[in-house]
Amino acid sequence: MLIGQLSIKTGLSRDTIRFYEKQGLIPIGIKNNEFNTYKDYSNETLEKLIIIKKMKGFGLTLNEISDVLDLLDSNSASCENVSEKMFEKVKLIDHKIKELRAMKRLITNGIKSCSTQETESSNCPLIFEDIN
Amino acid sequence: MLIGQLSIKTGLSRDTIRFYEKQGLIPIGIKNNEFNTYKDYSNETLEKLIIIKKMKGFGLTLNEISDVLDLLDSNSASCENVSEKMFEKVKLIDHKIKELRAMKRLITNGIKSCSTQETESSNCPLIFEDIN
DNA sequence: ATAAACCGTAGAGTATAGTCAACGGTCAAG
DNA sequence: CTTGACCGTTGACTATACTCTACGGTTTAT
Numbered sequence: 001m002l003i004g005q006l007s008i009k010t011g012l013s014r015d016t017i018r019f020y021e022k023q024g025l026i027p028i029g030i031k032n033n034e035f036n037t038y039k040d041y042s043n044e045t046l047e048k049l050i051i052i053k054k055m056k057g058f059g060l061t062l063n064e065i066s067d068v069l070d071l072l073d074s075n076s077a078s079c080e081n082v083s084e085k086m087f088e089k090v091k092l093i094d095h096k097i098k099e100l101r102a103m104k105r106l107i108t109n110g111i112k113s114c115s116t117q118e119t120e121s122s123n124c125p126l127i128f129e130d131i132n
Numbered sequence: 133m134l135i136g137q138l139s140i141k142t143g144l145s146r147d148t149i150r151f152y153e154k155q156g157l158i159p160i161g162i163k164n165n166e167f168n169t170y171k172d173y174s175n176e177t178l179e180k181l182i183i184i185k186k187m188k189g190f191g192l193t194l195n196e197i198s199d200v201l202d203l204l205d206s207n208s209a210s211c212e213n214v215s216e217k218m219f220e221k222v223k224l225i226d227h228k229i230k231e232l233r234a235m236k237r238l239i240t241n242g243i244k245s246c247s248t249q250e251t252e253s254s255n256c257p258l259i260f261e262d263i264n
Numbered sequence: 265a266t267a268a269a270c271c272g273t274a275g276a277g278t279a280t281a282g283t284c285a286a287c288g289g290t291c292a293a294g
Numbered sequence: 295c296t297t298g299a300c301c302g303t304t305g306a307c308t309a310t311a312c313t314c315t316a317c318g319g320t321t322t323a324t
Contacts, residue, residue, distance in 0.1 A: 002300080002301075003300090003301075003302095004299090004300065004301080013282090013283080014300095014301090015282070015283060015284080016281085016282065016283085018302095018303095019281075019282060019283090023281090031302095035290080035291095036289075036290055036291080036301070036302090037289075037290090037301070037302055037303090038290085038300085038301055038302075039301085039302080051259050051260070054259065055259070057238070058235065058238055058239050058242070059232075059235040059238075059239075061280075061281090062280075062281070062282095063280090068259060072259070075254050076254055077254050077255060077256050077259060078254050078256055079246045079256045079257075079258065081256070082246065082256040082258050082259055083243045083246055083256075083258070086239050086242065086243050086258065087243065089239060090236055090239055090240060090243075093232050093235055093236045093239075094236070096232055097229055097232050097233065097236075100191075100225050100228055100229050100232070101229065103190065103191035103225055104222055104225045104226070104229075106189070106190055106191075107190050107191075107218050107221060107222055107225075108222060110190070110218065111215045111218050111219065111222075114211045114214065114215055123209060124209050124210055124211045124213070124214040124215075125211075126211065126214050126215070126218065127183050127186065127187070127200060127204070127209060127214055128183070134270080134271075135270090135271075135272095136269090136270065136271080145312090145313080146270095146271090147312070147313060147314075148311085148312065148313085150272090150273095151311075151312060151313090155311090163272095167320080167321095168271070168272090168319075168320055168321080169271070169272050169273090169319075169320085170270085170271055170272075170320085170321095171271085171272080193310075193311090194310075194311070195310090
């Protein structure tokens with residue numbers, strides 16, 4: 001099928017599909033018409049795009065999605081292998097959450113030490129004092 | 133002082149300092165030597181750079197830091213105003229944490245439904261089935 | 265005198281994930 | 295037969311925060 005059909009069926013824009021094509025997430029469409037330069041895409045490509053959409057919904061980056069699609073291509077997209085990849089992502093998410101919580105603690109501690117000062121000063125210690 | 137001194141005193145690279153200068157976070161150094169094109173930076177600029185470093189430690193973006201420095205420039209860097217800015221950031225952080233937790237839930241639910249299947253299939257439902 | 269160290273500017277490159285515009289060929293409908 | 299809808303490619307642009315290179319002038323030390 002042509003890229004327009006792919007776009008309608010997936011809800012992805014043509015530009016986005018072409019971008020994924022260029023990134024190697026989906027195979028390059030085949031030009032098999034002797035009268036034009038239109039590319040033809042297979043049902044497998046459509047399925048890959050649907051998978052990409054789902055994985056994006058999980059918050060995976062395109063690189064991470066690429067890894068999952070590689071499993072598919074090597075016929076090793078078993079629950080075990082896929083779960084493993086997904087678990088790696090969960091660990092990354094946990095790490096980011098920890099970072100954000102540390103950041104928040106740092107700031108709220110700063111605010112606390114700050115609000116005990118008189119508010120009239122235009123030299124708030126939160127920005128002037130050494131890192132606490 | 134010259135940029136090299138600024139760099140030594142802050143631990144920021146010259147390139148980074150020049151980048152901040154171009155971004156308007158610090159004022160542009162003044163060329164006041166008639167024999168060269170070297171720029172001179174004030175102590176206020178040095179202090180701003182130190183503040184930038186501290187705010188980066190809090191995880192603020194350069195845009196957010198710019199807002200804080202603006203408070204400083206308008207002589208309104210009171211605890212109240214600074215705390216308000218910081219609290220905005222905390223709200224953003226909370227929002228991101230929520231997003232990440234939702235992402236994690238989605239994935240772990242997927243993994244759970246997946247691991248109940250036999251692991252031999254190379255068509256893991258986690259990537260093939262409709263979004264659950 | 266010359267080499268090292270420093271200063272300046274402009275512009276390209278990094279990663280992420282597209283989006284948009286320009287330009288040109290093709291296909292289907294009225 | 296022409297208009298609109300579709301297709302292709304290339305390249306620029308968005309935001310974030312730098313980093314690096316190239317090129318050329320200056321200052322300092324030996």
